[in-house]
Amino acid sequence: MTRVRVDLNISLDGFATTTDQTPEKPFGEDWGRLTDAYVSTRTFRSRVLGDTSGAGTTGVDDDFASRYFDEIGAEIMGAAMFGLHANADDPDWRGWWGDEPPFRCPVFVLSHTPREPIPMKGGTTFHFIDADAQDALNTAVAAADGGDVRIGGGPTTVRQFLRAGLVDELHVAIAPILLGRGIRLWDDLRGFEEGYRATSVSAPSGTTHLTFSR
Amino acid sequence: MTRVRVDLNISLDGFATTTDQTPEKPFGEDWGRLTDAYVSTRTFRSRVLGDTSGAGTTGVDDDFASRYFDEIGAEIMGAAMFGLHANADDPDWRGWWGDEPPFRCPVFVLSHTPREPIPMKGGTTFHFIDADAQDALNTAVAAADGGDVRIGGGPTTVRQFLRAGLVDELHVAIAPILLGRGIRLWDDLRGFEEGYRATSVSAPSGTTHLTFSR
Numbered sequence: 066m067t068r069v070r071v072d073l074n075i076s077l078d079g080f081a082t083t084t085d086q087t088p089e090k091p092f093g094e095d096w097g098r099l100t101d102a103y104v105s106t107r108t109f110r111s112r113v114l115g116d117t118s119g120a121g122t123t124g125v126d127d128d129f130a131s132r133y134f135d136e137i138g139a140e141i142m143g144a145a146m147f148g149l150h151a152n153a154d155d156p157d158w159r160g161w162w163g164d165e166p167p168f169r170c171p172v173f174v175l176s177h178t179p180r181e182p183i184p185m186k187g188g189t190t191f192h193f194i195d196a197d198a199q200d201a202l203n204t205a206v207a208a209a210d211g212g213d214v215r216i217g218g219g220p221t222t223v224r225q226f227l228r229a230g231l232v233d234e235l236h237v238a239i240a241p242i243l244l245g246r247g248i249r250l251w252d253d254l255r256g257f258e259e260g261y262r263a264t265s266v267s268a269p270s271g272t273t274h275l276t277f278s279r
Numbered sequence: 280m281t282r283v284r285v286d287l288n289i290s291l292d293g294f295a296t297t298t299d300q301t302p303e304k305p306f307g308e309d310w311g312r313l314t315d316a317y318v319s320t321r322t323f324r325s326r327v328l329g330d331t332s333g334a335g336t337t338g339v340d341d342d343f344a345s346r347y348f349d350e351i352g353a354e355i356m357g358a359a360m361f362g363l364h365a366n367a368d369d370p371d372w373r374g375w376w377g378d379e380p381p382f383r384c385p386v387f388v389l390s391h392t393p394r395e396p397i398p399m400k401g402g403t404t405f406h407f408i409d410a411d412a413q414d415a416l417n418t419a420v421a422a423a424d425g426g427d428v429r430i431g432g433g434p435t436t437v438r439q440f441l442r443a444g445l446v447d448e449l450h451v452a453i454a455p456i457l458l459g460r461g462i463r464l465w466d467d468l469r470g471f472e473e474g475y476r477a478t479s480v481s482a483p484s485g486t487t488h489l490t491f492s493r
Contacts (some may be wrong), residue, residue, distance in 0.1 A: 245469025
């Protein structure tokens with residue numbers, strides 16, 4: 066049975082993305098520190114960077130990184146996560162993830178501007194849909210063909226799905242840093258935990274992996 | 280050597296106290312959920328409630344609760360934590376903690392209104408001082424006589440000491456709940472983690488104990 070899942074890296078003060086992006090630093094100054102434990106894992110290095118040397122951390126952080134990709138049949142992401150906002154004038158923009166993106170499944174990008182689907186190497190096809198959270202999810206569930214659906218990000222998109230009660234499993238990797246700026250994941254989510262079971266695991270990196278499941 | 284320590288219970292979205300206090304619920308509606316894991320420990324029941332039956336949880340949460348009191352030679356707290364704001368018209372107000380408070384050491388209450396010291400049973404004496412963070416700390420360190428000094432709360436008071444770089448060890452017990460309201464601990468603390476080592480331990484209660492030490 067399809068489950069709807071979210072995985073995000075957040076800071077201790079709850080910021081899930083930066084707001085200081087520049088053309089030179091398209092992810093912002095803090096992004097590296099926010100994602101450091103995840104980016105250092107063997108899974109990330111292999112699956113996202115194509116590094117087949119076996120380098121990277123193993124253990125708790127890598128276990129979660131590996132689960133990040135397991136059994137995902139379709140992904141939904143916001144337009145900003147695909148890079149549409151930062152590259153609005155480029156009709157040939159194909160996303161941040163290179164020729165062979167790590168998703169290897171249909172990816173539904175939420176956008177008010179229609180675009181033709183973009184098939185990539187390795188099984189990823191980017192589709193662009195203008196839909197609310199429930200309709201987008203219905204489309205993704207159908208495409209996932211029994212696999213899970215991940216809401217990839219960013220935090221504003223994720224929060225829409227959380228608030229609509231559409232997420233079965235929320236995993237946050239909490240980095241022990243205070244950013245003091247960016248976009249908060251937790252705004253307007255009072256009482257979200259009701260109906261979920263919370264489990265917490267600490268990694269030697271100092272990262273806390275907190276999961277809400279129902 | 281005296282170390283300056285902080286222990287606070289916070290929600291996942293960073294709220295360390297409530298703002299919905301009423302005469303009937305002087306700690307606010309959410310306080311019980313915020314402190315549930317701590318209040319359930321054997322240490323809290325024994326030390327704060329005077330329950331000598333041995334009831335209460337043991338394990339990770341209780342280990343931290345026990346450390347909460349170890350080797351503390353003096354405590355500093357804000358006027359609101361002592362209850363001065365909520366009981367401003369009562370010149371005989373003696374705090375929230377009954378005749379025999381759990382501190383068992385000198386407690387320095389930050390207040391602009393001078394009051395005579397209040398000696399209590401069990402070794403606690405409440406002193407009222409009108410001082411900035413550094414001066415209050417100097418006073419408390421002298422009184423601690425080689426013991427540690429704890430900044431007890433509330434979060435606004437704690438944040439003053441954190442921002443002034445005066446805290447050697449910050450322990451937060453993060454409850455897996457989203458309050459969405461109250462007073463945030465983390466505001467204006469960007470980069471606090473620099474110079475500290477972060478360690479994280481998860482308890483079966485779902486609480487994450489995160490400690491910054493230097």
